[in-house]
Amino acid sequence: MTLTTAEENYLxxxxxxxxxxxxxxxxxxxxxxxxxxxxxxxxxxRKLGDKEVIEYRKYYGVNITEEGKKRALQTxxxxxxxxxxxxxxxxxxxxxxxxxxxxxxxxQSPLLIQRLDSYLNxxxxxxxxxxxxxxxxxxxxxxxxxxxxxxxxxxxxxxAVKDSSAAFLKYLDKVGAYIGARIKVLDKVEFDGxxxxxxxxKKTLFMSKxxxxxxxxxxx
Amino acid sequence: MTLTTAEENYLxxxxxxxxxxxxxxxxxxxxxxxxxxxxxxxxxxRKLGDKEVIEYRKYYGVNITEEGKKRALQTxxxxxxxxxxxxxxxxxxxxxxxxxxxxxxxxQSPLLIQRLDSYLNxxxxxxxxxxxxxxxxxxxxxxxxxxxxxxxxxxxxxxAVKDSSAAFLKYLDKVGAYIGARIKVLDKVEFDGxxxxxxxxKKTLFMSKxxxxxxxxxxx
DNA sequence: TTAGTGTTTTAGTCTTGGCTAAAAATATGA
DNA sequence: TCATATTTTTAGCCAAGACTAAAACACTAA
Numbered sequence: 001m002t003l004t005t006a007e008e009n010y011l012x013x014x015x016x017x018x019x020x021x022x023x024x025x026x027x028x029x030x031x032x033x034x035x036x037x038x039x040x041x042x043x044x045x046r047k048l049g050d051k052e053v054i055e056y057r058k059y060y061g062v063n064i065t066e067e068g069k070k071r072a073l074q075t076x077x078x079x080x081x082x083x084x085x086x087x088x089x090x091x092x093x094x095x096x097x098x099x100x101x102x103x104x105x106x107x108q109s110p111l112l113i114q115r116l117d118s119y120l121n122x123x124x125x126x127x128x129x130x131x132x133x134x135x136x137x138x139x140x141x142x143x144x145x146x147x148x149x150x151x152x153x154x155x156x157x158x159x160a161v162k163d164s165s166a167a168f169l170k171y172l173d174k175v176g177a178y179i180g181a182r183i184k185v186l187d188k189v190e191f192d193g194x195x196x197x198x199x200x201x202k203k204t205l206f207m208s209k210x211x212x213x214x215x216x217x218x219x220x
Numbered sequence: 221m222t223l224t225t226a227e228e229n230y231l232x233x234x235x236x237x238x239x240x241x242x243x244x245x246x247x248x249x250x251x252x253x254x255x256x257x258x259x260x261x262x263x264x265x266r267k268l269g270d271k272e273v274i275e276y277r278k279y280y281g282v283n284i285t286e287e288g289k290k291r292a293l294q295t296x297x298x299x300x301x302x303x304x305x306x307x308x309x310x311x312x313x314x315x316x317x318x319x320x321x322x323x324x325x326x327x328q329s330p331l332l333i334q335r336l337d338s339y340l341n342x343x344x345x346x347x348x349x350x351x352x353x354x355x356x357x358x359x360x361x362x363x364x365x366x367x368x369x370x371x372x373x374x375x376x377x378x379x380a381v382k383d384s385s386a387a388f389l390k391y392l393d394k395v396g397a398y399i400g401a402r403i404k405v406l407d408k409v410e411f412d413g414x415x416x417x418x419x420x421x422k423k424t425l426f427m428s429k430x431x432x433x434x435x436x437x438x439x440x
Numbered sequence: 441t442t443a444g445t446g447t448t449t450t451a452g453t454c455t456t457g458g459c460t461a462a463a464a465a466t467a468t469g470a
Numbered sequence: 471t472c473a474t475a476t477t478t479t480t481a482g483c484c485a486a487g488a489c490t491a492a493a494a495c496a497c498t499a500a
Contacts (some may be wrong), residue, residue: 006487027448039487047486051454059448059495090335100329109320115310181311200311226457247478259459262479267456279465279478 001051005106007077010034010044011053011064015072018064026061073137079105081116087127088120097175118179122159145157145219147185148193148212156217163214171211176203183184183217221271227324228295230254230264231273231284238284246281254321293357299325300346300353301336307347308340314347314399315389349380349399349436365439368413368432369404375404376437383434391431396423403437 003011013033017025021196031038049056053068064072082104086092092100114135117123125131144159158181162170172178177199186204187196193209223231237245248264251258263398269276273288282291287380302324305313312320334355337343344360345351353359364379378401381388398417406424407416413429 004486028446036487037489038448039490043487044262058225061448086332090339092331092335096331097452100327101331103327103329104324107320107323109323112306112310112320115312119310178445203223224456248476256457257459258478259480263457266479276450281478 003051003053003071006162007044007048007051007053008071008106010041011068011072012075014048014054014062014064015069021064021069021072024061030062071132074080075105076188077133077135077137078107079112080130080132081113081120081123083126084120084123084132085116085130113184118157118159118181121179122207137205143218144216146213147183147195147197147207147215147217148188148209150185150217150219151189153186154219157182158215158217160216161214162216168214172215175205175207176206177215182220223271223291227264227268227271227273228291228326230261230268231292232295232370233290234268234274234282234284235289235296241284241289241292244281244283251283254262288300290357292357293353295325297353297355298327298333300350301333301343303339303346303348304343304352305336313393315384315386315393318384319345325341345379347399348384349378362433363438364436365366366433366437367403367415367417367437368429370405370437370439372405372408374439375402376439377402378435378437380436381434382436388434392435395425397425397435402440 010030014025015021015032017023017029017033027038027041030045031041034041045054045056045062048054048068049062050121052065054062054064057060079101082101083097086097086100096102115121117135123132138196146162150156158177158179161172174206177197181199182201184198184201185195186198193212195207195209195212197205197207197212230250233250234245235241237243237249239361247258247261250265251261254261263274265274265282268274268288269282272285273291274282274284276282285317299321300320303317304312306320307314342361343352349364351359363437366382370376378399380399381392391402397403397417401419402421404421405419405433406418409415414431415427415429415432417425417432419425
């Protein structure tokens with residue numbers, strides 16, 4: 001079930017008003033938050049109820065459902081990642097980013113958001129200090145493991161390095177690995193623990209155990 | 221006068237169909253390009269005419285105005301800048317960017333585009349080799365010719381493709397050709413127009429005349 | 441219990457951008 | 471030139487998301 005831009009914005013407002021999906025929210029409150037009229041809100045609540053992202057009892061306000069919470073958190077995640085991008089990469093001031101992020105958050109492309117997240121180095125907070133939900137909507141934490149702990153044929157994505165010295169980052173860059181790269185373990189040598197890694201489905205990389213132990217990945 | 225997303229898309233289509241604002245464009249052609257019905261197009265042409273971005277004479281098709289051309293080029297500029305961003309910064313493949321750029325191009329923020337341009341180092345061409353109009357809508361085109369128009373022993377560089385369908389881009393990728401590849405014509409078969417191309421001074425590639433006609437290059 | 445007050449919903453309207461069916465205008469060819 | 475074919479427009483309808491005005495409901499206080 002896909003949501004329109006307007007529906008996404010309502011859901012986000014309801015999520016915020018409900019204090020993280022705990023409280024009931026009234027039609028009037030939503031109208032105030034959305035700067036619209038209660039009559040328009042009633043209409044929209046019916047639609048959101050039909051799509052089962054909220055529980056709607058006429059005259060008694062709404063509660064957000066689990067599915068709705070997930071959707072809202074995804075939108076919030078996108079909004080905050082774009083804010084980080086605008087501030088860190090495009091030199092926007094922290095008070096200039098909201099309007100633009102409000103538009104950018106509705107771009108539909110899971111791949112785009114994954115890559116953006118990698119590109120920004122998996123930030124945990126936006127420029128206003130608000131936390132950024134992870135891919136799964138805050139709930140699941142991603143277990144990270146060092147490359148040398150991965151088994152042959154396992155796939156994943158590089159998310160961090162332990163030693164982020166300039167020298168090591170330079171080395172990574174030189175061999176064509178980077179934060180966000182998709183990787184697959186092709187081979188592990190028993191003798192010295194060195195590994196053969198497929199990067200982005202094209203480049204093959206050989207690395208010592210020491211290097212592998214320095215690179216953190218999530219499995220996929 | 222602001223344009224809606226739909227209006228921007230129509231204007232872009234009309235600009236493309238009119239070969240850079242020179243030819244008249246028929247209602248039917250616009251309908252085909254936009255994958256919509258002529259009746260819907262008539263309606264939209266009336267609106268675009270009212271906003272003076274096109275000159276609309278009923279039953280005689282439309283011509284784009286100076287103002288319309290400027291608007292269309294601004295949209296194209298945004299589209300191509302985003303494509304560069306996706307490929308250079310987010311490691312998208314050049315055949316994955318179009319759909320997402322189609323959404324991103326409608327984000328309204330002149331500051332965003334200025335900053336993006338500067339962040340990308342003021343690129344002149346997008347990943348498909350198409351020129352990026354500057355802030356004022358000026359385009360610096362390179363003289364390009366199709367591979368099948370090149371003679372034996374001529375050298376050059378691939379800069380664009382005519383048919384940028386995912387299927388064709390995928391094919392190119394598979395055979396090891398890409399935008400920016402340096403090429404040299406080793407042989408042309410009189411009988412069927414097929415060609416033998418040296419890519420990057422190492423790989424030799426055989427291609428039919430149809431494929432060659434689809435690949436644009438600049439001579440060097 | 442009932443009247444009053446504020447909240448919420450319904451009903452009907454508007455705009456945008458689609459659609460189909462039918463009418464009108466233009467183009468073509470005998 | 472006139473009939474036919476093609477293109478384009480008009481007219482009327484639909485859905486989304488807004489609005490206003492009016493009706494329905496819930497809550498409170500006498």
